[in-house]
Amino acid sequence: MRQIFGTDGVRGVANVPPMTVDTALKIGRSVAHLFRNSRHRHRRILIGKDTRLSGYMLENALAAGICSMGVDVFLVGPMPTPAIAFLTTNMRADAGVVISASHNPFQDNGIKIFAGNGFKLPDEVEARIEALMESDEPLRAQPTGADVGKAFRIDDARGRYIVFLKHTFPKDLTLEGLRLVLDCANGATYRVAPAVLEELGASVIALGVSPNGTNINQDCGALHPEPLREAVLRHRAHMGIALDGDGDRVIVVDEKGRIVDGDHIMAVCARDLLEAGRLAHRTVVATVMSNMGLEIALERMGARLIRTQVGDRYVVETMRAEGYNFGGEQSGHLVFLDHITTGDGILAALQLLAVMQRTGRPLSELAAVMETFPQVLHNVRLAARRPIDQIEGLEALRQRLQRELAGKGRILIRASGTEPVIRVMVEGEDEGRIADMAQAMGDHIRSVCGGAEGA
Known part of the structure; x- marks a missing residue:
């Protein structure tokens, strides 16, 4: 244990x-x-x-x-x-x-x-x-x-990695003519990511590239894409790319300033891989947190979605065990197993850019392949970690609310693997109703365990 x-x-x-x-x-x-x-x-x-x-x-x-x-x-x-x-x-x-x-x-x-x-x-x-x-x-x-x-x-470690990333981008394509806004979250990608995009021909407006030891992820990067969205609109960029502090996840912004999460990126890239005959077993691996809209989009393409527990490590384990080559998380951990063994935000952005360049279509059009179901995430921070099955009455409440969704939604409750936080996710057609459900379960957890409400 x-x-x-x-x-x-x-x-x-x-x-x-x-x-x-x-x-x-x-x-x-x-x-x-x-x-x-x-x-x-x-x-x-x-x-x-x-x-x-x-x-x-x-x-x-x-x-x-x-x-x-x-x-x-x-x-x-x-x-x-x-x-x-x-x-x-x-x-x-x-x-x-x-x-x-x-x-x-x-x-x-x-x-x-x-x-x-x-x-x-x-x-x-x-x-x-x-x-x-x-x-x-x-x-x-x-x-x-x-x-x-x-x-x-x-x-020479940085140079080796830059060369590797550039080789994952199709040799017959270039990023010339693209204006990209890049937010490195003042983290580990602050030198690598701008170099890769610029060497492939893009014009790059770089944000979050001045780390001082204390500003990593501070109001920037994949968790805070609002400054990126503003910069994309201000500079009339073709796309914005937001990485997190260690560069294993990516969230992007389309040319209209709309945030595109990992589920939409998976849908776009899955269709491209499928059309090229390179999506192994016509299957994408994602976690239980991925939106129902991804599952429906894949079904319409003639592909399927397999879910794992939360964590890109578990996505990769399933991919390796079953012979799949593409998967990821809604949060932006995307795994292209034909290229690398783990989630890579820069590499994922390059694969998405390759689809844009190959098709000549803007990201806003490509991302329309998937329609998102309303999804509410509700976090309750506790004084200490506590197993979900020890929260009295929570499972009975979840089952009752799940029945009310009548097969047109999902409820997921899980304990964070890194923090003393209980995460509640409710998905369904009526955003107001699912917000009330998430609030009810959050209130129940707080009444039993104590704790503070999170966004």
């Missing part, structure tokens, strides 16, 4: 358990111990981070733990999470570690791990790491003298 690993690694307020230097040291030591029996004579683990102030201390602690086990460290500095997945395989490292809290505010941080094949670790491997952190097994295996590991700073 995992205690500190959640939906996407370990996450929390930096310098507060579990997100401490001591935890990072133990994770580094345990990961190195776990992966040390590899094909390389000189074992190595790659470390990347986003632009958070706390990244410096956690990076050094992780590196110390890894080196203490006789494993070398490759330090690549601020790089997007998907870049670490790519570079781990490209540089034949035994594992890759990302220091990032993704879309969270700057005071938070996190640690997530990729295996040598570029895929995130399954639950059972994370549980094994936690067990090693609590045991003295790694300590008994620590080397001394010349066998202690070394740390190397890799200067």
Whole structure:
């Protein structure tokens, strides 16, 4: 049973358990111990981070733990999470570690791990790491003298990733003539993303490219697309691209200033892949949070939607197990498994731009392939995490409200994997009615558990 690993690694307020230097040291030591029996004579683990102030201390602690086990460290500095997945395989490292809290505010941080094949670790491997952190097994295996590991700073990592991204864009197409607004959320993509788009020929108006350690995700990026929308309209751009702090998700804005989420991007790209005969098993994999409109749009195309629990890691696991090659999340984690092993916001934007250039159609027309059902999301923050099945009366209320929807909607209640938050999602035809339902369930949770209402 995992205690500190959640939906996407370990996450929390930096310098507060579990997100401490001591935890990072133990994770580094345990990961190195776990992966040390590899094909390389000189074992190595790659470390990347986003632009958070706390990244410096956690990076050094992780590196110390890894080196203490006789494993070398490759330090690549601020790089997007998907870049670490790519570079781990490209540089034949035994594992890759990302220091990032993704879309969270700057005071938070996190640690997530990729295996040598570029895929995130399954639950059972994370549980094994936690067990090693609590045991003295790694300590008994620590080397001394010349066998202690070394740390190397890799200067060409960014260039390698930029070249990789450009190669995912069709060679017969260009971005010349396109005016794009790009918001990098003052995060890990602030150098990579503008370079890729400009080198492919686009005219780029860049926002959120001045990180200072404390402004990551602050009123910008994928979670706050309003400044991007304003800039798209002001500059009369063809599209706006908003990335999150670690670059694994993307939200876009069409030329009319309308926000286009991950579900719509999946619908557009799925149709393109389907028409090209490249959508494996005519199937898209998404989570339970994806809108019913995506399912209906895919059915009309002659494709189908398979749902997983929330988390791009679970989307990828299903894709690998069943042989699917495309999937993602409404939040903008989009996985093109023919290109990369995890969600990649820049890569996803390039695939969408390729559809626009190939068809000659604006994004507003392409996104019309899917009609969104009204969906209300309601968050209740608790004092501490609490399993849903321990909230008395909640399931009975959910079932009663689900019956009222009469098969024309969905209700989903789930606990966040990274925060002490209960998330309520209601979907249906009548927006006012589903808002009342979400409010009723939120009120019930607060009456039983206490807590504050969220948007």
